[in-house]
Amino acid sequence: MEIPYLYISLLLLLASYLFTSRFRRGTANLPPHVFPSFPIIGHLYLLKPPLYKTLAKISTKYGPIVHLRFGSRRVLLVSSPSAAEECLTKNDITFANRPRMLFGKILGMNYTTLAWSSYGDNWRNLRRIASIEILSIHRLNELQDIRVEEGRLLIHKLLSNSSSPVTVKSVFYEHTLNMMMRMISGKRYFDGDKLEEEGKEFKKILRDTFVLMGASNVGDYLPILSWLGVNELEKKLIALKERRDVFFQGLIEQLRKGKGDQVGNKRKNMIEVLLSLQESDPEYYTDELIRNFVLVILIGGTDNSSGTMEWAMSLLLNHPQVLQKAQNEIDRNVGKYRFVEESDMPNLPYLRCIINETLRLYPPGPILIPHESSEDCVVGGYNIPSGTMLLVNQWAIQHDPKVWTDPDWFNPERFEGLEGTRDGFKLLPFGSGRRSCPGEGLAIRMVGVTLALIIQCFDWERPSEAMVDMTEGPGLTIPKAEPLVAKCKPRLELQNLLSQL
Template identity: 60%
Template sequence: MLHGIRVDEIRSTIRALDRASEERRPVDMKTVFFELTMNAVMRMIAGKRYYGENVEEVEEARRFREIVTDTLRLAASSIGDFLPVLRWLGVGGVEKRLVELQRKRDVFMQELVEEGKKRFGSYGGGGEVEGKTKTMIEMLLALQEKEPDYYTDAMIRSLMLVLLIAGTDTSAGTLEWALSLLLNNPHVLKKAQTEIDNHIGQNRLIDESDIANLPYLRCVINETLRMYPAGPLLVPHESSEQCTVGGYRVPAGTMLLVNVWAIHNDPKNWDDAKQFKPERFEGVEGYRDGFRLMPFGSGRRGCPGEGLAVRMVGSALGSVIQCFDWERVGGELVDMTEGLGLSMPRAKPLMAYCKARPVVANLLSQI
C-alpha cells in the first residue's frame, strides 16, 4: 500500500546523485543510503521526512535525528548483559542512559500518535486522505477503534520503534556493502547494468515489481548478505527448556546468539568463501539457502521485515546502478574493513564518484 512513498524517496535520491554527478564531487554513500531508508520508513510510519530536502518541521526533525543518533550509539550489547555483576555495580551506566533514551522516544512517538489521532478524526478513518494512502499510524488507529484494549498507544509506539530501529540502518548498511563490492568488482557492476538494460530499458526507472525478473541483481544482493549479513549474530534468542547442542548442555533460559556471519563465511559451506561471486546463487529462489544462508533468520522467529527489506534494497540498488556508472575515489580498492556495531557497519563510510550514464539521460531529465 505504501509503495508510492518508497518510489518517491528513491527518485529523490537519484536526483541528488545526478546533481553530484554534474558537480563531479565524491559522494558519502553511507549518508545517502541512511537518509533514503530513514525518510522512506518515517514517511510510511508518520508521513514525515526528517533528513535532506523538504523537511517541514525543522525543530522536530532535529529532535528526531538526535534520538536516532543516541539509539544507534546505545543499541550495541553491554558487557553487563554477559557479566551481571558489572551491571549490579553500575559499570558504564548504560542502563540509565537507555532508560532516558526510551523516555525521549516514548514522548516523541506519542506526539506522532496524537497528530495521527487528529488527522484520523478529521476524516473519519477512511482508507484514503485527499488521495493519499493512510500512514501506518493511521492504519493502527483504525484497528484501535475496533480493539482498544489490544491496540493501545503503547503497542503502536512499540511497533513504530521496531520498524524504525530494525528497518533503516540494516537496509542502508546492506546497500553500502553492496555498492562497495561492486566498486571492487566492476565486471559484476557491468553485468548487473546489462541485465537491467535488457529487461527494463532506458525509458523508466526500475520498480519493486521488476526484482523478480532480475535474477542476477538478486544474486548480487544474496552474495552481499552472505558476506556481510546485516545481523551477524541475528537477534538474541532464549532456550525455552534445557537441551544439548553439539555436545554442549544448554540450560533453560540461556541467551542464544546464532553466529550467522561464521556460517555464511565458513569454507566448509562455501567454495572460495572470501570471494565475491554472485553467480554462486544462480538458480536459488528467495533469500535463503537451507541453513547455509539465512540473513533474515529462520522459522517463526525469522525477521518479519524481510519482504520490506528486499523491496527497498532491490529497488534502491537497482536504481543507482541503472542510472549511474561508479568509480572509486583514488586508485586503490575500497577498504572492506568491518566496523563495530550490531549491524556490522563499514569501518569507514563509503565515498565514491558517480557519473550519469548517457543511455539514461532522457530518463534522468524526467525524474
C-alpha cells in the same frame, strides 16, 4: 598428629569434588567446554571485539557446538548449518524465548515488544499484527507509491550532486529513513540541507539508539553489578526511552488529529492503521503499544538496509565487471525508457545474486539476536539445559570454507538458480523459524529497487585508482570503518528519461 589427618581429609574432599564434578559433567553430556572457565566471570575474559570473529575462532578450535559461560549465564554457541537447523526447526519452540537483558527491560518495555517478548500470547499477537496488518504483501503494495516517489527523489538528488564525489553512506541512510518514516507516519525529514527541529531531534534519537545498542552491559552476565546500583548505561537508556516516547507520542497525536501528511490522502500509513485498530480495541492497542511497535520496525528497517546497500556498492566498485553485468541485465529486462520498478525484480536474478552475496559476506546481524531455551532439549546429541542462551554465529557459517568455496571472495554467481534470500541454513540473513525477521519482504524491496535504480541511471567509479577500503568498523551491524565515497555520472543513454525528473 592431627594436622596430617586434616590435610588428608582436605585432599579427599577435593578429590571427591573433582570426581563428582567430572561425573556430573559426563552424565549431563554437555557440549564441548572451553578451558579454563574462571569462577564468577566464566568465559567473559575471552570476549574481544569484533565478537563474531572471536566466537568464530572458538568454534574453529572446539567445534560447531560449544558450551560457554558468560558470568552466570549458560551459553550455547552454534556455528554450522546443521546445528543452526536443529535449533531453529526441531527445537524452534524451545528456543523461541528471549534472554532477559537490560536493553529488553528498558527499550523493550519490560520485555513486551515484538523484538524482546518471549514466546507466548503477547508475542503471537504482536507477530500477527506485523504479518497481517503492517508488513503483509497487501500493505506493502499499498505503500509502494511512497517508495517509488522516494526513489525518484534519490535519483534527482544524485543528479544535482553528480559533479562532485558522493558520500554514499549518508545518501543511502537518509533515503532509507525517509522511506521508513513516510510509511510509518507520513513524514519526510531529510531534504537536502533542510532539517527542522523535529527532524533534528529524530536524527539524534536514532543516532543515540544505535550507539547505545552497540554498547555491552556486563551486568547482564554478572547480576551483582546491577544490584550494586544503577550503571551509567542504564541511566542513558532510561533517558533515551523517555525522549523516544515523547517524540513518537507527538507523531501519534498529530495523526490522531488528522494533521499527518497522508500520501495523496489515499493510503493509511502504519500508525494510522494501528490507530484504526485502537478504535475497535482500545485496551489492547494502547498508544504505548503503537509507539513501541513502530520503533521496532523503524530500527530494524533503517541501519540494516542502508548498510547492506553501502557494502553492495563498495563491492561493485571493487569489481566493475560485476557492476557492468548488473547494468546490462537491467538494460535488457527493463530498457532505457522507464525506471526500474519493484515488479521488475523477479526478472533481475543477477541483482538478487549480488544482494545475497553481500548479505553473506557482510550480514547486518552477524550473530542472530539471542534466543533462550524454555526447557531442556538436545542439540547435536548434547543435552542443553533450560535457560541456556543460544548464539547462532551467522558470520562464521557464511565464512566457513567447509560450507563455501573461497568464502572470502566476492562471487555473486555462486547464487545463480537460488530463489529468495535463503540457501538452506547456510545463508540466514533474516534468521529462521518463529523468530525470523517479519520485515524481510520490505527490506528486499527497498534494497533491491534502490540498487537497481542507481545502477540503471548512473555510471559509477571509485574516486581514485585505489580500491575501496573494505575494513569493518565496530558496531552492532558490521558498518564500514570508512564511509563509502564514489563518483557517479548520469548515463547518456538515459538522458531523455532522466530529464523527466
